[in-house]
Amino acid sequence: MAIRQAARRAVAAGVDSTEIHGAHGFLIHQFHSAFTNKRTDQHGQDLTLFGTEVVKALKTEIPADIPLIMRISAVQYVKNGYKLPESFKTAETYHKAGIDIFHISSGGEGPIEKNGSKPENDEACPVPFTAAFKNHFPKTPVIAVGLLSDFHVANAVIANQTADLVTVGRGML
Numbered sequence: 155m156a157i158r159q160a161a162r163r164a165v166a167a168g169v170d171s172t173e174i175h176g177a178h179g180f181l182i183h184q185f186h187s188a189f190t191n192k193r194t195d196q197h198g199q200d201l202t203l204f205g206t207e208v209v210k211a212l213k214t215e216i217p218a219d220i221p222l223i224m225r226i227s228a229v230q231y232v233k234n235g236y237k238l239p240e241s242f243k244t245a246e247t248y249h250k251a252g253i254d255i256f257h258i259s260s261g262g263e264g265p266i267e268k269n270g271s272k273p274e275n276d277e278a279c280p281v282p283f284t285a286a287f288k289n290h291f292p293k294t295p296v297i298a299v300g301l302l303s304d305f306h307v308a309n310a311v312i313a314n315q316t317a318d319l320v321t322v323g324r325g326m327l
């Protein structure tokens with residue numbers, strides 16, 4: 155798997171954490187989503203098999219003191235997309251395979267359902283999903299993201315124990 159080499163390069167470069175993308179319609183998300191995974195082979199019968207293989211391969215390359223994070227779409231916004239109960243099961247499988255921390259996002263798999271449940275892109279909009287993950291996996295650190303550019307809001311998310319970490323994209327830019 156080429157991703158093994160990416161992990162080796164990252165470790166050699168001296169990173170102190172690693173993250174793989176299992177959200178937003180990227181490859182791992184495409185595999186564990188029934189919306190996109192229409193395969194009839196074993197990787198279609200077991201939607202999390204591909205992601206599990208990736209995680210297990212990475213865990214053999216990344217030292218135990220460097221966390222392996224996965225970004226995950228907690229819910230999908232396509233019609234009949236998966237919701238929290240399914241993503242908890244998916245995350246449980248990846249956690250057993252070796253994911254140390256979940257970075258909670260949402261959607262990105264395809265067209266948004268009309269009149270669906272997608273929240274507006276407002277400050278801290280995906281944080282309820284982070285809270286749901288934290289509640290479901292109390293011993294597994296979770297990361298909140300989504301317009302947490304205001305220090306006070308970001309700090310409250312951690313102080314309220316809704317998340318263990320926050321990431322800030324546009325605020326940094």
Ligand SMILES: Cc1cc2nc3c(=O)[nH]c(=O)nc-3n(C[C@H](O)[C@H](O)[C@H](O)COP(=O)(O)O)c2cc1C
Pocket residue numbers: 177178259299300301302303321322323324325
């Ligand atoms: C201009 C722009 C481009 C982005 N491109 C991607 C992308 O290619 N892949 C991805 O997973 N997320 C992408 N994102 C989402 C970011 O990863 C992040 O979830 C989002 O910006 C929320 O964090 P923030 O509010 O702190 O910026 C993008 C966001 C912005 C604003």
